[in-house]
Amino acid sequence: MDHGARMQPPAESWAESPTQPPAKSPARVAVFVSGEGSNLQALLDRHKLMPSWPCTIALVVSDKPWCRGVRRAREAGVPVFAAEPRAFASKQVYEQAILAKLHEQDVDGIALAGYMRIVSSVLLQAYRGRIINLHPSLLPAFPGKSAVADALSAGAMETGVTVHYIDEGVDTGPVIAQWRIPIPDGIDIGTLTERVHHIEHLLYPVVVGEVAENWRPSRSRQP
Template identity: 55%
Template sequence: MAVFASGSGTNFQALIDAAAEPDYPASIVCLVTDVPGCGAVARAAQAGIPAFVARPRDFADKAAFEAKVLEVLSTYQVEWIALAGYMRLIGPTLLSAYDGHILNIHPSLLPAFPGRHAIADAIAAGVPETGVTVHRVDAGIDTGPVIAQERVPVDPGMSAADLLARVHEVEHQLYPAVLRRVVRGEA
């Protein structure tokens, strides 16, 4: 499995920890990131996981960037991709090569609050609950088939930072568990 991340890498770390369990059905063979120096890169180094770090803007276009990513994934014989805070849309090059084998974790109960600002959007909407969704990735923005969801309560007056912390607690448990089932062919 390759993990794609763009930020601090807390979900990446949860996957590293899960993959260290002797009965976990997948190993993480590389990190792909578009943000040099992000926290996920440090987590990969600490875990001894190779990282491919490249800015898409340094390539002729998205297809060229994804073609290079495909080369890297091929080198490591990657069968599954787990998006863990990867802040880019996956394009046709990767989607066609890994059809049905790219999963994402999103901090809302999709289809509510898709996109980058799900936590802020939930706070602004004043909803009593939001959640976490694990879904297969398609060409849309958080539109792929849902595999699992878990609800997260939103307290009145809760800050975005507090809600994010609550969501992360759920994500760090749900994502490794769902990936375990998916890789085993159970979901």
């Protein structure tokens, strides 16, 4: 007999043990994209390279079925819900269809990664406090779609990246983390955008992992 081997208790006994609770399952995260999906790729890479990362990408949602982010998800074997909102009777109906897919995939939380639509009450109520967003400025400065260009046009000395919770406003939810990026004299928008993206790819996987610790189910999922 190999005395180095240890017998493991049956799954039922392990789950019921008062002194040894089961390990938490990874949080099942849905990533919403509308374009290139480079931050989605950063999350997928984190999941692949770090087995201890407390998340799994369970679903990718997109309002642009043809976008690169959707292709990245399919290449990685991640389930996809991709549909144009105009194919639905209303925004509410569109988000109800998304919500049904989120429930089908047992999603615990949502990470917006270049999703260019405002999330409505349908998803906000279902995932209150469990929807986060990545924004390319130091919020509350320069909210909206053209944050990098706005910071450059304003002559700001620095910009940055913000991860924040989503609420009913536009880029107004509570800030989780920020990373400052200086704006040197004479820098062009292309170079500054590349620097912002580089920081996004570093910051978002770390913050998603930290926040998702609060989304992880307290008991093991059933196979």
